Amino acid sequence: MHTRADQVRGGGIKQFFRNSRSFVLGAGIGSGMTARAAERAGADFVLALNAGRFRAMGGSSPASILPIRNTNEFVAGFGRTEILPSTKLPVFFGACTFDPQLDIDRFLDRIIRWGFSGVTNFPSVIHIDDYRRSLLENSGLGYEREIDLLVKAAKRGLMTIAYTRTQSEARRMVEAGAEAICINFNLNRGVESGCDPSISLSELAARTSAVARVAQSIDRNAICLLGGGPITKPDELLDICRETGIQGFIGGSSLDRVPLEMSVLEVTSGFKTIHVLREKVDLLERQLQLSGFRHGVIAQSSIMKRVLEAAKRLAANPNPVLVWGEAGSGKRRVASLVHAFSDRKHVKAVLFNCRSGPAMDTIGALFGAERDENRRRQLSLLESASDTAILLLHVDQLSRDGQERLADYIETGSYTPLNGASVARSSARIIATATVARGAGLESVLSPRLLASFAGLDIELPALPNRLEDLPQLIQHFTMEAKGDSNAQMLAIEKSAFLALAGHHWPGNLRELRQIVNQLVTLKDTHIVADVLKPLLNAALPTRPTAAFSEREWIIDGLKRNRLHRGKTARSLGLSRKTLYNKIKKLRILE
Numbered sequence: 217m218h219t220r221a222d223q224v225r226g227g228g229i230k231q232f233f234r235n236s237r238s239f240v241l242g243a244g245i246g247s248g249m250t251a252r253a254a255e256r257a258g259a260d261f262v263l264a265l266n267a268g269r270f271r272a273m274g275g276s277s278p279a280s281i282l283p284i285r286n287t288n289e290f291v292a293g294f295g296r297t298e299i300l301p302s303t304k305l306p307v308f309f310g311a312c313t314f315d316p317q318l319d320i321d322r323f324l325d326r327i328i329r330w331g332f333s334g335v336t337n338f339p340s341v342i343h344i345d346d347y348r349r350s351l352l353e354n355s356g357l358g359y360e361r362e363i364d365l366l367v368k369a370a371k372r373g374l375m376t377i378a379y380t381r382t383q384s385e386a387r388r389m390v391e392a393g394a395e396a397i398c399i400n401f402n403l404n405r406g407v408e409s410g411c412d413p414s415i416s417l418s419e420l421a422a423r424t425s426a427v428a429r430v431a432q433s434i435d436r437n438a439i440c441l442l443g444g445g446p447i448t449k450p451d452e453l454l455d456i457c458r459e460t461g462i463q464g465f466i467g468g469s470s471l472d473r474v475p476l477e478m479s480v481l482e483v484t485s486g487f488k489t490i491h492v493l494r495e496k497v498d499l500l501e502r503q504l505q506l507s508g509f510r511h512g513v514i515a516q517s518s519i520m521k522r523v524l525e526a527a528k529r530l531a532a533n534p535n536p537v538l539v540w541g542e543a544g545s546g547k548r549r550v551a552s553l554v555h556a557f558s559d560r561k562h563v564k565a566v567l568f569n570c571r572s573g574p575a576m577d578t579i580g581a582l583f584g585a586e587r588d589e590n591r592r593r594q595l596s597l598l599e600s601a602s603d604t605a606i607l608l609l610h611v612d613q614l615s616r617d618g619q620e621r622l623a624d625y626i627e628t629g630s631y632t633p634l635n636g637a638s639v640a641r642s643s644a645r646i647i648a649t650a651t652v653a654r655g656a657g658l659e660s661v662l663s664p665r666l667l668a669s670f671a672g673l674d675i676e677l678p679a680l681p682n683r684l685e686d687l688p689q690l691i692q693h694f695t696m697e698a699k700g701d702s703n704a705q706m707l708a709i710e711k712s713a714f715l716a717l718a719g720h721h722w723p724g725n726l727r728e729l730r731q732i733v734n735q736l737v738t739l740k741d742t743h744i745v746a747d748v749l750k751p752l753l754n755a756a757l758p759t760r761p762t763a764a765f766s767e768r769e770w771i772i773d774g775l776k777r778n779r780l781h782r783g784k785t786a787r788s789l790g791l792s793r794k795t796l797y798n799k800i801k802k803l804r805i806l807e
Contacts, residue, residue: 229334229375229396232261232306233439233463240464242377242441244310244338246272248298255303260464262303263377264295265310265338267468277444277469280339287312287339288323296330306333308377313337313361314352320365324372334375337362342381342400359385363392370395377466379443383430390434398466399427400443417452420445421459428460444468513549514693516788517685517777519678523550526675531557536626536646538611538670540658541677544727547649548609550675554647555605563604565647568597570614579618579634582608583625586636598631598642605645612650612661622646623665654679654723680722680729685777685788687717690726694733707736712746714789715770720753768803771796775805 233240242261243254246268254262266287267280280287291310299307309332313320327335341349341358352358366376370393378394380386386397401423428440441464447453453465515521530537531554539551555565568582576585576594584596597606608614614622625631630641648670650661658667658674680687695707709717722728732752736744771789778784786796800806 229377229439232375233396239457240441242308242464242466244268244444244466244468245299246270246294248294248302251299251303251305251307255305259305261306261308261334262299263308263310263336263338263466264291264299264332265468266291266312267310267339269294271469278343281343286315288315288318292326292330295332300331306375308332308334308336308375310338311335311365312339313365314339314341314357316355316357320361320368324365324369324374327369328372328374332374334377335366335369336377336398337365337379340379342379342385359388363389363394366394367392377441380427380431383427386427386431387434390431390438394438395435396439396441397427397431398441398443399424399462400466401445417446417455420447421456424456424462425460428462439463441466513546513553514686514689516689517678517683519683520686523675523677524553527553528557530554530673530675534558534643534645535673536648536670538648538650538658538674539677540650540652540674542654542679542725543651544725545677545679546726547651547677548607550677551607551609551647551649554675555607555645558605558645560604560645565605565607566597566601566644567607567609570608570610570612570618572613572615575615575617575634578614579621582606582618583621583631584633584636584640586633588635594633596631596633596640596642598625598644599640601644602642603644605647608646608648610651611648611666612652616663619663619666623663623669626666626669680725681720684718685774687714687729688787688789690729691717691733694730695737697730698734698737707733707744709744710746711767711791713744713749715767716746716749716753718770767799768805771799771803772805 240260241258242263243250243259244263244265244267245251245254246265250268250272251262265280266285267277269290270279271277288311295307295309309327309330311323311327324335340362341352344352349358353360363378366378366389370376376394376396378389378397379400380389380397381399381401386399389397401420424442431438431440440460440462442453442456442460442462443466447456447465447467456462513520513524515524527550537551537554539547539554541547552565555561570578570582572578576591580594582597584599585591585594587593608622611619611622621631625642626646629643630639632639650658652658652661658670662670691709692706724731732749735752736748739748771785774785774789775782778788782796782800783793786793789796791799
């Protein structure tokens, strides 16, 4: 059976990157255990580096440039016996050229026989202070020797990654034929001290962009990776990627030392204070649940869980999607959710409001308009958003002509600009929302052709009265949202007040509930009773008759919705378990 390393041998680093994902991850490591874990986690390649081994031994990365061991023999030892047998990923050998007795040609031949897929210049003179580096450069053991190492390795069919730090070094490497560079500033964040790095993430992004621009000005296909630095978290890397456009990341301390130290610290502390840890975990889970953490949507009720499943299912292909429901039911959030689940999520979706207005402002904006004596050519959203999705809000308010044009585009993938005759094409995905009055259907707001285009590709959002199980969590979520603090004191809603909320007609759905909660959080007393709510609820709107919605029937309805599960019923009704049990017994519900 051929391993991934066998498949890329001889194809070069560019071929390897073409066969990989759009963003690649390399792990600079020093043990077989870390190699196995990196492969299982989805790394694309690993680098056997002496710095990784020193970290595993309790040392630090700077030890890699000290004359502690024969670096190349050191790496060969653990690389051959531990890393190569532990992974099928391509393994790069971190080779050092400081040794004046090193015969580069003979050593590269040994690296190939051992089974390594590539070579990188690590440790490098770029990691040494200027004075000591000048001594090596003057002795012929400097950066030019590292360039020679990688050039000769590439001629032998080995993949190469060149460590660089400055624009000058990047230029020299790429001009010598290096196809991939790793931009590394040798700035690792200390985990024990918690000290700030000597460079901010914004400065790191600026310096990385400058080096990458130089490399790609010489070879526009040059592959630019970022190595280590102060990055220890994925969200930090995401910010850097957005600003620099780098094509991959090579993690060292951030992948082995930092997770190991933090895991040992947290697990040991957890065993010592298990009861405190359990309370924290329980509190975190409650906060995440109440704040709508799951995809940003509160979904305790079965009907909303089905909405989430439908959003995931429809997001998996490029077909159009229609999200419809009453005003204020959360259609825009779910439409955005469909895009967030899709394979186009990395490109921000374009929002377009279909509110009624002049044809040039609506149809012209969406489909474009040809030039005439009064106007310049207007670029269409379909053209500018060809690689992402367009969230069409209130598509029901689009004119009949606009709806017919949209139906044509969905059916054929082509459209005709306003006042034009030529046909244009686009691959922009349509995710639309439509507002439908309670009790009505889609046929009341959409043209038959457009409605047929969304057949089987629509998501109906329930009105708030049909998802009362979500009411306690929604109230908590809107409370934290209004106060801007996830740890803020929650509203204490008495049974009488909660019955009034549950019996309300909710014509404005979630939007109306948010407005009411925004008013409640301004009150000095967070203990809410029915008399406080009555002025806020619209008395003219029909509410459920008290006789038809007694406390006994309210609890029975909750038990039915939760299939007699008492814990879930208590949460959905905003009661404690003990209170629910006492009421079931007092009202003789299960007898």
